[in-house]
Amino acid sequence: MASLQCAGAGALALWQRQHSSGKRCSIGRQYRRRCSIAVSIAQRGWCQRAGNPRSGAWRAMASDSQAEDEEQEDALLSDEEEETEEEDEEDNVDVDVLSNEEIDALMKEYGNVVRSDPEPRKSSAEDANADAEALSMATALATAANEVKAVDIKLFHVKPLIYWARYFLIASAFSMPQVNAIVGRIEDIAQEQYGKIPRPSGKPSGWTLMDFGDVVVHIFLPSQREFYNLEEFYANAPLVELPFVSESSSSSTARSDAEGESEEEMISLS
Amino acid sequence: MRPQTYSNVADNSGARESMRIRVPGASNRQYASIGDMIVAVVREAVPNMPPKGSEVVRAVIARTRKGLNRDNGMAIRFDDNAAVAIDREGNPKGTRVFGPVARESRECHFAKTVSSAPEVLR
Numbered sequence: 001m002a003s004l005q006c007a008g009a010g011a012l013a014l015w016q017r018q019h020s021s022g023k024r025c026s027i028g029r030q031y032r033r034r035c036s037i038a039v040s041i042a043q044r045g046w047c048q049r050a051g052n053p054r055s056g057a058w059r060a061m062a063s064d065s066q067a068e069d070e071e072q073e074d075a076l077l078s079d080e081e082e083e084t085e086e087e088d089e090e091d092n093v094d095v096d097v098l099s100n101e102e103i104d105a106l107m108k109e110y111g112n113v114v115r116s117d118p119e120p121r122k123s124s125a126e127d128a129n130a131d132a133e134a135l136s137m138a139t140a141l142a143t144a145a146n147e148v149k150a151v152d153i154k155l156f157h158v159k160p161l162i163y164w165a166r167y168f169l170i171a172s173a174f175s176m177p178q179v180n181a182i183v184g185r186i187e188d189i190a191q192e193q194y195g196k197i198p199r200p201s202g203k204p205s206g207w208t209l210m211d212f213g214d215v216v217v218h219i220f221l222p223s224q225r226e227f228y229n230l231e232e233f234y235a236n237a238p239l240v241e242l243p244f245v246s247e248s249s250s251s252s253t254a255r256s257d258a259e260g261e262s263e264e265e266m267i268s269l270s
Numbered sequence: 271m272r273p274q275t276y277s278n279v280a281d282n283s284g285a286r287e288s289m290r291i292r293v294p295g296a297s298n299r300q301y302a303s304i305g306d307m308i309v310a311v312v313r314e315a316v317p318n319m320p321p322k323g324s325e326v327v328r329a330v331i332a333r334t335r336k337g338l339n340r341d342n343g344m345a346i347r348f349d350d351n352a353a354v355a356i357d358r359e360g361n362p363k364g365t366r367v368f369g370p371v372a373r374e375s376r377e378c379h380f381a382k383t384v385s386s387a388p389e390v391l392r
Binding site for chain 1: 359360361362365366373376377379380381382384385386390392
Protein backbone atom coordinates (compact mmCIF):
# COMPACT_ATOMS: atom_id res chain seq x y z
CA MET A 1 0.00 0.00 0.00
CA ALA A 2 1.43 3.31 -0.92
CA SER A 3 1.00 4.89 2.46
CA LEU A 4 3.32 7.11 4.35
CA GLN A 5 3.89 5.74 7.82
CA CYS A 6 6.10 6.30 10.77
CA ALA A 7 6.36 3.01 12.59
CA GLY A 8 7.91 3.50 15.99
CA ALA A 9 11.28 2.02 16.75
CA GLY A 10 11.50 0.34 13.40
CA ALA A 11 10.71 3.63 11.71
CA LEU A 12 10.71 3.38 7.99
CA ALA A 13 10.78 5.86 5.21
CA LEU A 14 8.39 4.64 2.53
CA TRP A 15 8.60 6.66 -0.58
CA GLN A 16 7.70 6.35 -4.17
CA ARG A 17 9.60 7.05 -7.26
CA GLN A 18 7.88 9.67 -9.28
CA HIS A 19 6.90 8.60 -12.73
CA SER A 20 8.13 10.51 -15.71
CA SER A 21 4.65 11.85 -16.21
CA GLY A 22 5.11 14.08 -13.18
CA LYS A 23 2.48 14.26 -10.47
CA ARG A 24 0.61 11.18 -11.43
CA CYS A 25 1.29 7.90 -9.84
CA SER A 26 -0.48 4.64 -10.35
CA ILE A 27 -0.46 3.45 -6.81
CA GLY A 28 -3.75 4.40 -5.20
CA ARG A 29 -5.35 7.46 -6.53
CA GLN A 30 -6.10 8.76 -3.07
CA TYR A 31 -2.37 9.11 -2.53
CA ARG A 32 -1.75 10.75 -5.86
CA ARG A 33 -1.65 14.22 -4.40
CA ARG A 34 0.51 13.17 -1.52
CA CYS A 35 2.99 11.37 -3.73
CA SER A 36 4.50 14.27 -5.50
CA ILE A 37 4.98 16.26 -2.32
CA ALA A 38 6.16 13.23 -0.42
CA VAL A 39 8.85 12.38 -2.91
CA SER A 40 10.68 15.65 -2.47
CA ILE A 41 10.42 15.42 1.30
CA ALA A 42 11.21 11.72 1.45
CA GLN A 43 14.31 12.21 -0.59
CA ARG A 44 15.72 13.93 2.45
CA GLY A 45 15.12 10.71 4.38
CA TRP A 46 12.54 12.13 6.73
CA CYS A 47 10.08 9.95 8.46
CA GLN A 48 6.67 10.98 7.26
CA ARG A 49 3.60 11.19 9.38
CA ALA A 50 0.53 9.76 7.79
CA GLY A 51 -1.86 12.59 7.32
CA ASN A 52 -2.90 15.46 5.28
CA PRO A 53 -0.26 16.88 3.00
CA ARG A 54 -1.69 20.30 3.52
CA SER A 55 -1.64 20.16 7.30
CA GLY A 56 0.53 22.40 9.40
CA ALA A 57 3.05 19.65 10.15
CA TRP A 58 3.83 19.14 6.49
CA ARG A 59 4.10 22.85 5.86
CA ALA A 60 6.48 23.17 8.80
CA MET A 61 8.66 20.46 7.35
CA ALA A 62 8.54 22.11 3.98
CA SER A 63 9.66 25.42 5.44
CA ASP A 64 12.89 23.87 6.66
CA SER A 65 13.85 22.69 3.22
CA GLN A 66 16.32 24.19 0.81
CA ALA A 67 15.22 26.83 -1.62
CA GLU A 68 15.02 24.62 -4.69
CA ASP A 69 12.95 22.04 -2.81
CA GLU A 70 10.59 24.72 -1.60
CA GLU A 71 10.14 25.95 -5.11
CA GLN A 72 9.41 22.48 -6.34
CA GLU A 73 6.87 21.87 -3.61
CA ASP A 74 5.21 25.22 -4.14
CA ALA A 75 4.99 24.54 -7.83
CA LEU A 76 3.37 21.20 -7.20
CA LEU A 77 0.98 22.63 -4.63
CA SER A 78 0.02 25.51 -6.87
CA ASP A 79 -0.60 23.16 -9.79
CA GLU A 80 -2.92 21.12 -7.70
CA GLU A 81 -4.57 24.22 -6.34
CA GLU A 82 -5.35 25.24 -9.89
CA GLU A 83 -6.93 21.90 -10.55
CA THR A 84 -9.13 22.11 -7.50
CA GLU A 85 -9.89 25.82 -7.77
CA GLU A 86 -13.49 25.34 -8.66
CA GLU A 87 -14.11 22.95 -5.82
CA ASP A 88 -12.40 25.29 -3.36
CA GLU A 89 -14.60 28.26 -4.06
CA GLU A 90 -17.16 27.33 -1.51
CA ASP A 91 -14.76 26.68 1.31
CA ASN A 92 -12.35 29.61 1.10
CA VAL A 93 -9.71 27.40 2.68
CA ASP A 94 -7.43 24.77 1.24
CA VAL A 95 -9.36 21.66 0.39
CA ASP A 96 -7.55 18.92 2.13
CA VAL A 97 -9.19 15.92 0.55
CA LEU A 98 -10.79 15.59 -2.82
CA SER A 99 -13.84 13.45 -3.09
CA ASN A 100 -13.67 10.27 -5.14
CA GLU A 101 -15.77 11.77 -7.90
CA GLU A 102 -13.47 14.77 -8.18
CA ILE A 103 -10.42 12.55 -8.27
CA ASP A 104 -12.06 10.40 -10.93
CA ALA A 105 -12.78 13.46 -13.02
CA LEU A 106 -9.20 14.66 -12.74
CA MET A 107 -7.86 11.23 -13.54
CA LYS A 108 -10.10 11.05 -16.59
CA GLU A 109 -8.85 14.38 -17.82
CA TYR A 110 -5.20 14.13 -16.91
CA GLY A 111 -4.64 10.64 -15.71
CA ASN A 112 -2.40 8.15 -17.36
CA VAL A 113 -2.01 4.75 -15.79
CA VAL A 114 1.60 3.86 -16.23
CA ARG A 115 1.65 0.75 -14.13
CA SER A 116 -1.20 -0.78 -12.16
CA ASP A 117 -1.05 -2.42 -8.79
CA PRO A 118 -0.35 -6.13 -9.19
CA GLU A 119 -2.52 -6.75 -6.13
CA PRO A 120 -5.50 -4.48 -6.76
CA ARG A 121 -8.08 -4.11 -4.05
CA LYS A 122 -11.13 -6.19 -4.80
CA SER A 123 -14.60 -4.74 -4.89
CA SER A 124 -16.85 -5.63 -1.99
CA ALA A 125 -18.76 -8.21 -4.04
CA GLU A 126 -15.58 -9.95 -5.19
CA ASP A 127 -14.26 -9.76 -1.65
CA ALA A 128 -17.37 -11.41 -0.27
CA ASN A 129 -17.07 -14.20 -2.85
CA ALA A 130 -13.42 -14.72 -2.01
CA ASP A 131 -14.31 -14.75 1.68
CA ALA A 132 -16.97 -17.40 1.18
CA GLU A 133 -14.64 -19.54 -0.92
CA ALA A 134 -11.87 -19.24 1.67
CA LEU A 135 -14.30 -20.23 4.42
CA SER A 136 -15.49 -23.31 2.55
CA MET A 137 -11.90 -24.30 1.82
CA ALA A 138 -10.85 -23.79 5.43
CA THR A 139 -13.80 -25.87 6.66
CA ALA A 140 -12.99 -28.65 4.18
CA LEU A 141 -9.35 -28.68 5.28
CA ALA A 142 -10.39 -28.76 8.93
CA THR A 143 -12.65 -31.74 8.20
CA ALA A 144 -9.78 -33.47 6.42
CA ALA A 145 -7.50 -32.89 9.40
CA ASN A 146 -10.19 -34.26 11.72
CA GLU A 147 -10.44 -37.43 9.63
CA VAL A 148 -6.72 -38.03 10.19
CA LYS A 149 -7.34 -37.64 13.94
CA ALA A 150 -5.76 -34.25 14.43
CA VAL A 151 -6.78 -32.74 17.76
CA ASP A 152 -7.61 -29.25 19.02
CA ILE A 153 -8.59 -28.03 15.57
CA LYS A 154 -9.42 -24.33 15.62
CA LEU A 155 -10.33 -22.03 12.77
CA PHE A 156 -9.67 -18.32 13.24
CA HIS A 157 -11.03 -15.59 11.03
CA VAL A 158 -7.93 -13.36 10.96
CA LYS A 159 -8.97 -11.00 8.16
CA PRO A 160 -9.85 -8.20 10.63
CA LEU A 161 -6.33 -8.43 12.05
CA ILE A 162 -4.04 -9.01 9.07
CA TYR A 163 -4.29 -8.35 5.37
CA TRP A 164 -2.27 -11.27 4.05
CA ALA A 165 -4.61 -14.11 5.04
CA ARG A 166 -8.28 -14.63 5.79
CA TYR A 167 -8.33 -17.80 7.87
CA PHE A 168 -5.85 -19.58 10.11
CA LEU A 169 -6.41 -23.26 10.74
CA ILE A 170 -4.48 -24.51 13.76
CA ALA A 171 -4.33 -28.21 14.62
CA SER A 172 -2.19 -30.49 16.74
CA ALA A 173 -0.76 -33.88 15.92
CA PHE A 174 1.05 -36.26 18.20
CA SER A 175 3.83 -37.54 15.99
CA MET A 176 5.70 -36.69 12.80
CA PRO A 177 4.08 -39.52 10.77
CA GLN A 178 0.70 -38.12 11.77
CA VAL A 179 1.82 -34.63 10.74
CA ASN A 180 2.90 -36.02 7.37
CA ALA A 181 -0.43 -37.78 6.98
CA ILE A 182 -2.37 -34.59 7.75
CA VAL A 183 -0.20 -32.63 5.33
CA GLY A 184 -0.78 -35.18 2.57
CA ARG A 185 -4.51 -35.30 3.15
CA ILE A 186 -4.85 -31.51 3.19
CA GLU A 187 -2.78 -31.17 0.02
CA ASP A 188 -4.95 -33.72 -1.77
CA ILE A 189 -8.21 -32.03 -0.75
CA ALA A 190 -6.93 -28.57 -1.65
CA GLN A 191 -5.73 -29.72 -5.06
CA GLU A 192 -8.78 -31.80 -5.99
CA GLN A 193 -11.55 -29.56 -4.75
CA TYR A 194 -10.06 -26.06 -5.01
CA GLY A 195 -7.12 -26.44 -7.37
CA LYS A 196 -4.71 -24.82 -4.91
CA ILE A 197 -1.17 -25.84 -4.12
CA PRO A 198 0.52 -24.69 -0.94
CA ARG A 199 3.44 -22.30 -1.20
CA PRO A 200 6.65 -24.19 -0.36
CA SER A 201 7.66 -23.53 3.23
CA GLY A 202 10.18 -26.16 4.23
CA LYS A 203 9.91 -29.72 5.41
CA PRO A 204 7.31 -30.81 7.95
CA SER A 205 8.62 -30.25 11.45
CA GLY A 206 7.36 -29.40 14.93
CA TRP A 207 5.59 -26.42 13.37
CA THR A 208 4.39 -27.25 9.87
CA LEU A 209 2.90 -24.40 7.91
CA MET A 210 0.91 -24.76 4.70
CA ASP A 211 0.26 -21.45 2.97
CA PHE A 212 -2.70 -21.48 0.57
CA GLY A 213 -2.82 -17.71 0.27
CA ASP A 214 -6.13 -16.87 1.92
CA VAL A 215 -6.03 -19.91 4.21
CA VAL A 216 -2.93 -20.74 6.24
CA VAL A 217 -2.76 -24.10 8.00
CA HIS A 218 -0.56 -24.54 11.09
CA ILE A 219 0.07 -28.07 12.33
CA PHE A 220 1.91 -28.29 15.64
CA LEU A 221 3.22 -30.95 17.92
CA PRO A 222 1.64 -30.30 21.34
CA SER A 223 4.84 -28.97 22.91
CA GLN A 224 5.45 -26.59 19.98
CA ARG A 225 1.88 -25.35 20.06
CA GLU A 226 2.36 -24.41 23.69
CA PHE A 227 5.72 -22.80 22.96
CA TYR A 228 4.65 -20.57 20.05
CA ASN A 229 1.15 -19.92 21.45
CA LEU A 230 -0.29 -18.50 18.24
CA GLU A 231 -3.77 -18.62 19.74
CA GLU A 232 -2.77 -15.96 22.23
CA PHE A 233 -1.17 -13.84 19.52
CA TYR A 234 -4.35 -13.97 17.44
CA ALA A 235 -6.71 -13.99 20.40
CA ASN A 236 -8.71 -11.09 18.97
CA ALA A 237 -9.55 -13.11 15.88
CA PRO A 238 -13.07 -14.58 16.07
CA LEU A 239 -13.32 -18.37 16.17
CA VAL A 240 -15.31 -20.01 13.41
CA GLU A 241 -17.60 -22.90 14.34
CA LEU A 242 -16.69 -26.14 12.67
CA PRO A 243 -19.21 -28.74 11.49
CA PHE A 244 -17.69 -31.40 13.74
CA VAL A 245 -16.60 -31.61 17.34
CA SER A 246 -12.85 -31.48 17.51
CA GLU A 247 -11.16 -33.68 20.05
CA SER A 248 -9.04 -31.89 22.57
CA SER A 249 -5.58 -33.20 23.29
CA SER A 250 -6.35 -33.86 26.98
CA SER A 251 -9.38 -36.02 26.21
CA SER A 252 -7.54 -37.99 23.55
CA THR A 253 -4.63 -38.75 25.89
CA ALA A 254 -7.09 -39.78 28.61
CA ARG A 255 -8.87 -42.05 26.12
CA SER A 256 -5.58 -43.62 24.98
CA ASP A 257 -4.59 -44.23 28.61
CA ALA A 258 -7.95 -45.90 29.27
CA GLU A 259 -7.56 -48.05 26.15
CA GLY A 260 -4.09 -49.06 27.32
CA GLU A 261 -5.44 -50.13 30.70
CA SER A 262 -8.26 -52.18 29.19
CA GLU A 263 -5.76 -53.92 26.90
CA GLU A 264 -3.64 -54.81 29.93
CA GLU A 265 -6.69 -56.26 31.64
CA MET A 266 -7.47 -58.37 28.57
CA ILE A 267 -3.90 -59.66 28.47
CA SER A 268 -3.89 -60.48 32.22
CA LEU A 269 -7.24 -62.33 31.97
CA SER A 270 -6.08 -64.39 29.03
CA MET B 271 23.72 -7.06 3.94
CA ARG B 272 27.39 -7.92 3.53
CA PRO B 273 29.61 -10.19 5.61
CA GLN B 274 30.53 -8.73 9.00
CA THR B 275 27.35 -6.68 9.05
CA TYR B 276 25.88 -6.25 12.50
CA SER B 277 22.15 -6.55 12.76
CA ASN B 278 19.63 -6.40 15.55
CA VAL B 279 17.88 -9.62 16.41
CA ALA B 280 14.21 -8.78 16.11
CA ASP B 281 12.74 -11.53 18.25
CA ASN B 282 12.63 -12.76 21.81
CA SER B 283 15.03 -15.64 21.31
CA GLY B 284 17.52 -14.04 23.71
CA ALA B 285 20.07 -12.73 21.24
CA ARG B 286 20.28 -8.98 20.83
CA GLU B 287 22.82 -8.42 18.10
CA SER B 288 24.34 -10.70 15.54
CA MET B 289 26.99 -10.44 12.89
CA ARG B 290 26.52 -11.97 9.50
CA ILE B 291 29.06 -14.59 8.48
CA ARG B 292 27.80 -16.28 5.36
CA VAL B 293 24.85 -17.02 3.17
CA PRO B 294 24.47 -20.82 3.26
CA GLY B 295 24.19 -22.72 0.03
CA ALA B 296 26.31 -20.41 -2.10
CA SER B 297 30.05 -20.46 -2.46
CA ASN B 298 30.95 -16.81 -2.28
CA ARG B 299 27.69 -14.93 -2.22
CA GLN B 300 28.34 -11.46 -0.92
CA TYR B 301 24.99 -9.82 -0.45
CA ALA B 302 21.94 -10.98 1.41
CA SER B 303 18.66 -9.14 1.34
CA ILE B 304 15.27 -9.26 3.02
CA GLY B 305 13.93 -12.80 3.04
CA ASP B 306 17.34 -14.46 2.74
CA MET B 307 18.64 -16.93 5.28
CA ILE B 308 22.08 -16.17 6.70
CA VAL B 309 24.51 -17.74 9.11
CA ALA B 310 25.40 -15.30 11.88
CA VAL B 311 27.26 -15.26 15.15
CA VAL B 312 25.58 -13.85 18.25
CA ARG B 313 27.50 -10.81 19.41
CA GLU B 314 25.29 -9.66 22.23
CA ALA B 315 22.71 -11.64 24.13
CA VAL B 316 20.27 -11.22 26.97
CA PRO B 317 21.82 -12.70 30.13
CA ASN B 318 20.67 -16.14 31.27
CA MET B 319 19.03 -16.97 27.92
CA PRO B 320 19.98 -19.84 25.62
CA PRO B 321 21.93 -18.05 22.89
CA LYS B 322 25.31 -17.11 24.29
CA GLY B 323 27.70 -14.61 22.81
CA SER B 324 29.80 -16.18 20.02
CA GLU B 325 27.22 -18.86 19.30
CA VAL B 326 26.62 -19.49 15.62
CA VAL B 327 22.97 -19.30 14.61
CA ARG B 328 20.92 -19.18 11.45
CA ALA B 329 18.68 -16.19 10.84
CA VAL B 330 16.28 -14.73 8.32
CA ILE B 331 16.75 -11.11 7.37
CA ALA B 332 13.64 -9.16 8.25
CA ARG B 333 14.70 -5.53 7.65
CA THR B 334 17.62 -3.81 5.99
CA ARG B 335 18.65 -0.21 5.63
CA LYS B 336 19.29 -0.85 1.96
CA GLY B 337 15.75 -2.07 1.59
CA LEU B 338 14.22 -3.51 -1.49
CA ASN B 339 12.51 -2.42 -4.69
CA ARG B 340 9.23 -3.86 -5.72
CA ASP B 341 7.85 -4.45 -9.20
CA ASN B 342 5.21 -1.77 -8.77
CA GLY B 343 7.87 0.90 -8.31
CA MET B 344 7.62 1.03 -4.55
CA ALA B 345 10.85 1.08 -2.57
CA ILE B 346 11.00 0.27 1.12
CA ARG B 347 13.88 1.16 3.38
CA PHE B 348 14.12 0.57 7.11
CA ASP B 349 16.00 2.39 9.82
CA ASP B 350 17.90 -0.67 10.96
CA ASN B 351 19.19 -4.06 9.92
CA ALA B 352 17.30 -6.82 11.69
CA ALA B 353 17.15 -10.58 11.53
CA VAL B 354 15.07 -13.28 13.15
CA ALA B 355 16.88 -16.30 14.58
CA ILE B 356 15.73 -19.66 13.23
CA ASP B 357 16.80 -23.26 13.65
CA ARG B 358 17.96 -25.63 10.93
CA GLU B 359 14.39 -26.61 10.05
CA GLY B 360 13.34 -23.01 9.56
CA ASN B 361 11.31 -22.64 12.77
CA PRO B 362 11.86 -19.36 14.62
CA LYS B 363 13.82 -19.71 17.84
CA GLY B 364 11.77 -17.04 19.57
CA THR B 365 8.03 -16.84 19.82
CA ARG B 366 7.45 -13.27 18.72
CA VAL B 367 9.04 -10.93 16.21
CA PHE B 368 9.49 -7.25 17.00
CA GLY B 369 8.93 -4.50 14.51
CA PRO B 370 7.52 -4.56 10.99
CA VAL B 371 8.47 -7.18 8.46
CA ALA B 372 8.25 -6.95 4.69
CA ARG B 373 5.92 -9.37 2.94
CA GLU B 374 8.83 -10.71 0.91
CA SER B 375 9.63 -13.01 3.82
CA ARG B 376 6.42 -14.88 3.08
CA GLU B 377 7.33 -15.25 -0.55
CA CYS B 378 10.79 -16.50 0.42
CA HIS B 379 9.23 -19.40 2.33
CA PHE B 380 9.47 -17.91 5.80
CA ALA B 381 5.79 -17.48 6.52
CA LYS B 382 6.36 -18.52 10.13
CA THR B 383 8.29 -15.30 10.71
CA VAL B 384 5.45 -13.36 9.16
CA SER B 385 2.90 -15.18 11.35
CA SER B 386 4.70 -14.04 14.50
CA ALA B 387 5.22 -10.47 13.32
CA PRO B 388 3.11 -7.58 14.63
CA GLU B 389 3.02 -5.80 11.28
CA VAL B 390 3.60 -6.97 7.74
CA LEU B 391 4.21 -4.26 5.17
CA ARG B 392 2.12 -4.64 2.06
